[in-house]
Amino acid sequence: MQKLPIGRQDFLTIRENNYLYVDKTKYIYEMIKNGDINFLSRPRRFGKSLLVNTLKELFKGNRELFKGLYIYDKWNWEEEYPIIHIDFGDGDYTSINNLKDTLIDILDDIAENFDIELKRITIPKRFGELLKKIYNKTEKKIVVLVDEYDKPITNNLTKNNVKEFQERLGDFYEVLKTNDQYIKFIFLTGVSKFAKVSVFSKLNNVDDLTLIDEFNSICGYTQKELEDNFHPFIQRLADKFQISYLDTLDKLKSFYNGYSWNGKEKIYNPYSTLLCFKHNEFGEEWFNTGTPHVLADYPMGTYSLKSIAEPSRVTYNELKNPTTENIKEEVLLFQTGYLTVDNIEIAERGKFYDLKIPNFEVETALYENLIAQYSKISYNDILDYANKLLKYTIEANCTKIKETLGDYLSPIPNDLRGKDERYYHTLIFMLLYTAKIHVHSEVHSYKGNADLIIEEDDYVIIIEFKQSNKSSINYMINEALEQIEKQEYSRQYKNKKIIKGAIAFKNIEIGCRIIKENNPK
DSSP states (O other): OOOOOTOOOOOHHHHHHBBBOOOOOHHHHHHHHSSSSSEEEEOOOSSHHHHHHHHHHTTOOOOGGTSSSSTTSSSSOOOOOEEEEEEGOOOOSHHHHHHHHHHHHHHHHHHHHEEEEEEEOOOHHHHHHHHHHHHHHHHOOOOEEEEETTTHHHTTSTTTHHHHHHHHHHHHHHHHTTGGGEEEEEEEEEEEETTHHHHHSSSOOEEEEEGGGTTTTTTSBBBHHHHOHHHHHHHHHHHHTTTTHHHHHHHHHHHOOOOOSSSOOOOOOOOOOHHHHHTTOOOHHHHHHHOOOOTTOOOOOOOOOHOOOOOOOEEHHHHHSSSSSSOOOOHHHHTTTTSSSEEEEEEEEEEEEEEEEEEHHHHHHHHHHHHHHHHOOOOHHHHHHHHHHHHHHHHTTTTHHHHHHEEOOOTTTTGGGGHHHHHHHHHHHHHHHHOOOOOOOOOOOOOOOOEEEETTTTTTEEEEEEOOSSOOOHHHHHHHHHHHTTTTTTTTTTTSSSEEEEEETTTTEEEEEEEEEOOOO
């Protein structure tokens, strides 16, 4: 079996050392043929850096590396171009001054590679000077490749100075527009695309390939690519778990497939899939290696349950052109890989994208790790708390419900606690969902939305949450139960045993009341 390129992003290293490479040069060829200023957004650990590196070796004319690949007999190997490769992955972006220092270091390193001396002081002028001097020295137009173009922004998305980072990067990228006469080709990648920010407000005619149908599979593995390239590894998994080859494919699909940007063809996460083949184990490693700071730092209380747990619908413009000031949580989760395009609907009112969690690995990571991040509770304890909560609710044992919730919530520091009921709603929903309990959030009825509905055997459990530091516990409980009755949340559940519950939070105090209706006749 060939060596697996885990952690390898250098195309030269992969090809010279006979690592397994899934040929993506057909997409590269089509991209270059159709446009010379391109952008692609994909989540972390999805092969963007390898794509950039492949482009670098292609434009350098490193012909031997491409032998046997789709593009080999279609490329003009007589043409070589000077390359400016900018990778924002390793920089320090904790302050504007650190960003400036990083940009100067990047420009100076490139100048040193071309044996060029830079004299201009300001960063935009220095960048422009670099482009002009490389062009004059080589007498060839330049290929500019930018990896993780947005990292200085996403690292500061929750901070007050994010606009200043945007402005500085905007000035930097604008140099590409004003020096267009020296440039052959531009390709940029990142996790996010923000409208009116950086390159997209300063550089004209950028072709955003993110949602373009024909480039859906430019990163990651299709089902065919998986089966064509990894047959021995799939068979090894089948042998270990003593299941059939086809059953192994089904399990791989449920764990790592499901990503899509066109709502049709599904893609495997390459990093997770490679780790699975390396360790011969169905693991769940993506959250620990693929989650950007922007998601881990994003306050849990700002996520609505609809955006996390159930299919969400966004417009084409919301998905394609978000702003840092007004990004929808569904779009943020999409950009970071926790949601993906499930279906696209074109209607008279416009184009709509249905988003959902792509696969079992991401689903597990989202709930287990976000709960663990805030509560510091082990997975076994999470299961224990969830099953107890369900049992005590069916038994209408409010004393035990309050005790269980208190134990579950108590490890969370006070300064991390949410300011409204949605925070507790989110944590409790994730607790139940992680334990594979059949739970729904914000369930629509013809009069309103129920906070939480659990369907378990013959029972339907309807729970409303309330939180206030001013109202009494009894007032909130009565209000919640009255809401359940007034909105008729139970009306749609015929021939079921109905349990109605109210859970209220006031500072560290928890209140509860459970009402079990008569069994249906």
